[in-house]
Amino acid sequence: MKFIKDTCQNQHSIQKYQQEPYFIQIKNIQYTSPLLITQDNLKPISTHYNDSEFLKIIDQLIHQNTFEILLIGTGSKYLPPHSELLLLCNRHKIGLETMSTHAACRTHNILLQDKRTLATILIP
Secondary structure, eight states, X not given: OBOOOOOOTTSOOEEEEETTTTEEEETTEEEOSOEEEOSSOEEEOOOOXXXXXXXXXXXXXXXXXXXXXXXXXXXXXXXOOOHHHHHHHHHXXXXXXXXXXXXXXXXXXXXXXXXXXXXXXXXX
């Protein structure tokens, strides 16, 4: 899947997403592992959706960054959020959106275009 021209200067908009073989392209670099994207940062992470390490990463993210929406791409299929994740986001008044990674890539770019502050986690 290809995306429209990047008009989000100095932000981490997604240029391309491919499921098989998996990769996400941002700023002409292809990433093949799970990614954490914030306004100021882009880094590969080593975790699986909804495991204990995943919740630790989210907790650290919330305490180190300011954002209004947490967007999570759960892989090729939608997986509902764990109740602990819902409680954590609710406690900090952060909107939580979970969807397939394919849909999350599109949504990420739309939210950037709308100038929303978000953190995005994309799982293969």
